[in-house]
Amino acid sequence: MADRKKTAEEMAKEQKEISISEFFEKNKHLLGFDNPTKALLMCAKEAVDNALDACQEAGIVPDIVIKVRQLKDENYRISIQDNGPGVVKEQIPKVFGKLLYGSKFHTLKQNRGQQGIGISACVLYSQLTTGANTRVWSKTEKDKKTHYYELQINTRKNEPEIMKEEMQEPTFEHGTKIEMDVSGRYRKWVEDYLKQTSIANPFAKISYTAPDGTRTTFPRSVNELPKTAKEMNPHPYGIEFGIIQRMLVGTQSRSLVAFLTNEFSSVGNQTAKEICKVAKLDSNMKPADLGREHIEKVLTAIQKVKIQRPPTDCLSPIGKESLEESLKKEFPTAEFVISRSRDPDVYRGFPFQIEIGIVYGGNLKEETIELMRIANRVPLLYQAGACATTEAVKDTDWKRYGLNQQSNALPVGKMILIVHMASVWVPFVSESKEAIAPYPEIVKEMKLAIQDAGRELSRYLSGKRRVGEQKRRILIFERYSTEVAEALSNMTGKEKNDIEKKLKSFIGERVKINEQGEVEGIEGAKDEGEKEAKMPQSTEKKEKPKKEEQQTLKAKKPKEESEEEE
Ligand SMILES: Nc1ncnc2c1ncn2[C@@H]1O[C@H](COP(=O)(O)OP(=O)(O)OP(=O)(O)O)[C@@H](O)[C@H]1O
Numbered sequence: 001m002a003d004r005k006k007t008a009e010e011m012a013k014e015q016k017e018i019s020i021s022e023f024f025e026k027n028k029h030l031l032g033f034d035n036p037t038k039a040l041l042m043c044a045k046e047a048v049d050n051a052l053d054a055c056q057e058a059g060i061v062p063d064i065v066i067k068v069r070q071l072k073d074e075n076y077r078i079s080i081q082d083n084g085p086g087v088v089k090e091q092i093p094k095v096f097g098k099l100l101y102g103s104k105f106h107t108l109k110q111n112r113g114q115q116g117i118g119i120s121a122c123v124l125y126s127q128l129t130t131g132a133n134t135r136v137w138s139k140t141e142k143d144k145k146t147h148y149y150e151l152q153i154n155t156r157k158n159e160p161e162i163m164k165e166e167m168q169e170p171t172f173e174h175g176t177k178i179e180m181d182v183s184g185r186y187r188k189w190v191e192d193y194l195k196q197t198s199i200a201n202p203f204a205k206i207s208y209t210a211p212d213g214t215r216t217t218f219p220r221s222v223n224e225l226p227k228t229a230k231e232m233n234p235h236p237y238g239i240e241f242g243i244i245q246r247m248l249v250g251t252q253s254r255s256l257v258a259f260l261t262n263e264f265s266s267v268g269n270q271t272a273k274e275i276c277k278v279a280k281l282d283s284n285m286k287p288a289d290l291g292r293e294h295i296e297k298v299l300t301a302i303q304k305v306k307i308q309r310p311p312t313d314c315l316s317p318i319g320k321e322s323l324e325e326s327l328k329k330e331f332p333t334a335e336f337v338i339s340r341s342r343d344p345d346v347y348r349g350f351p352f353q354i355e356i357g358i359v360y361g362g363n364l365k366e367e368t369i370e371l372m373r374i375a376n377r378v379p380l381l382y383q384a385g386a387c388a389t390t391e392a393v394k395d396t397d398w399k400r401y402g403l404n405q406q407s408n409a410l411p412v413g414k415m416i417l418i419v420h421m422a423s424v425w426v427p428f429v430s431e432s433k434e435a436i437a438p439y440p441e442i443v444k445e446m447k448l449a450i451q452d453a454g455r456e457l458s459r460y461l462s463g464k465r466r467v468g469e470q471k472r473r474i475l476i477f478e479r480y481s482t483e484v485a486e487a488l489s490n491m492t493g494k495e496k497n498d499i500e501k502k503l504k505s506f507i508g509e510r511v512k513i514n515e516q517g518e519v520e521g522i523e524g525a526k527d528e529g530e531k532e533a534k535m536p537q538s539t540e541k542k543e544k545p546k547k548e549e550q551q552t553l554k555a556k557k558p559k560e561e562s563e564e565e566e
């Protein structure tokens with residue numbers, strides 16, 4: 001028998017509560033601070049996300065200024081200033097100096113932030129790596145002066161420590177500025193992140209000064225803010241046992257039917273009664289009386305009853321037009337830009353919506369496509385392999401749409417593919433919010449959106465091929481016109497050059513390629529062109545039905561069967 005060294009009582013004395021700050025101090029990699037390059041980017045990202053959230057919530061068109069300056073070797077000073085509503089004096093220390101403190105965790109509406117960790121994690125990283133205080137300036141519209149704070153986090157208690165506090169003469173009308181000294185390594189990724197942020201937030205102006213003094217401005221491409229996302233209740237589809245149990249404890253509703261109507265979105269009185277009927281439960285039953293088996297019955301009934309889709313006003317998608325506009329602004333040389341927006345769907349009771357953008361051709365190289373992953377308007381730059389977007393793109397058969405692809409790989413082509421998930425709650429795989437968890441419902445919606453955009457791309461590419469082919473035919477006509485002219489000249493005794501000129505002008509007059517890439521003028525040529533254009537599609541095993549057919553299909557079959565292509 002091994003030597004017994006400790007008793008349970010002795011071991012019990014070693015048990016201690018662990019504060020969340022201490023935990024993340026040891027596990028900074030979980031928050032995305034696992035290497036110096038990424039750490040610097042994280043600080044910029046968290047502050048910019050907060051600035052955009054605050055501006056959008058306050059109805060202010062954002063104007064954000066970011067500066068990164070090298071202090072020494074691998075130490076940088078990063079400052080982010082916004083023109084948002086500011087943070088009220090009493091809240092400043094907690095907002096920046098306490099982990100798991102924020103205004104967004106308990107609300108069900110689309111925000112960039114969710115967890116209440118983002119900016120305080122940066123403050124923690126700053127003090128861990130440089131020991132410096134984080135400086136914060138905040139001024140609300142009502143404040144006469146700017147509130148200035150120097151902060152640290154007491155990691156044992158997970159509480160802010162105010163190192164300095166004073167009022168200063170204002171230098172801006174309203175907003176927040178945060179300045180941190182961090183250990184980091186500078187790479188162009190900050191610019192890449194800001195460029196992608198600008199695409200996903202076309203209403204924001206972002207001005208950036210890099211450590212070498214280079215200034216870049218990402219201007220707005222639209223001048224208005226998107227519609228404000230509204231707060232919602234959870235949707236019944238996908239709701240889980242534990243959640244419904246917790247909701248039943250906290251509810252003010254006096255009956256089951258009232259509980260279902262008041263606490264869930266998209267459930268009216270009729271639907272609530274229907275759920276009770278299918279569950280074979282009394283609609284007047286008190287929520288407190290619902291036990292395990294009742295909850296299970298309600299959950300089963302929810303799956304059987306047709307419930308309206310979730311409201312869309314809790315989401316703030318980029319929008320088809322805005323996304324296209326934004327992509328055209330960022331990629332002016334692109335040959336082809338399109339976007340697609342799916343109708344919202346639900347996972348675990350949370351509505352979400354998928355948007356797709358495709359930028360094709362121009363300066364882009366024929367190589368593995370660039371996949372731009374965006375969640376609630378925030379670009380995701382790491383952990384691509386773990387992300388639902390990557391899974392959906394790899395799972396799509398891109399050969400159908402005219403791109404090369406090895407099995408289970410990203411396709412190859414002159415293309416940037418943007419996949420945006422807008423949701424009231426994005427299921428990130430970790431606290432660092434770098435990849436979207438591949439819930440089947442989410443991957444499926446992404447694939448459907450990609451397929452829709454892919455079909456449009458395929459139409460464009462086959463049109464392009466058609467034009468190329470017809471141009472080649474015209475060249476052949478022109479090449480032979482010299483020989484034909486010579487033969488005709490011999491036969492008729494007329495001047496060869498005149499005949500050739502006439503032949504060429506005849507080809508020019510009769511053969512024109514219109515904007516759709518169709519050859520006009522030569523009989524039969526158009527038909528052949530069409531045949532050719534249809535070829536790749538007719539060899540497809542299963543082509544998506546036309547829109548009108550789709551709608552009838554949808555009415556007849558459940559959504560999964562009618563829409564899933566692969
Ligand atoms: N620039 C700002 N202007 C106004 N309020 C801000 C600003 N930055 C942060 N806040 C407030 O501070 C809170 C905490 O921010 P923090 O980034 O830590 O968490 P979050 O944004 O709620 O979630 P996440 O951890 O996902 O980023 C926010 O919820 C917001 O209410």
Ligand SMILES: [Mg+2]
Nearest residue numbers: 050113118119
């Ligand atoms: Mg945040």
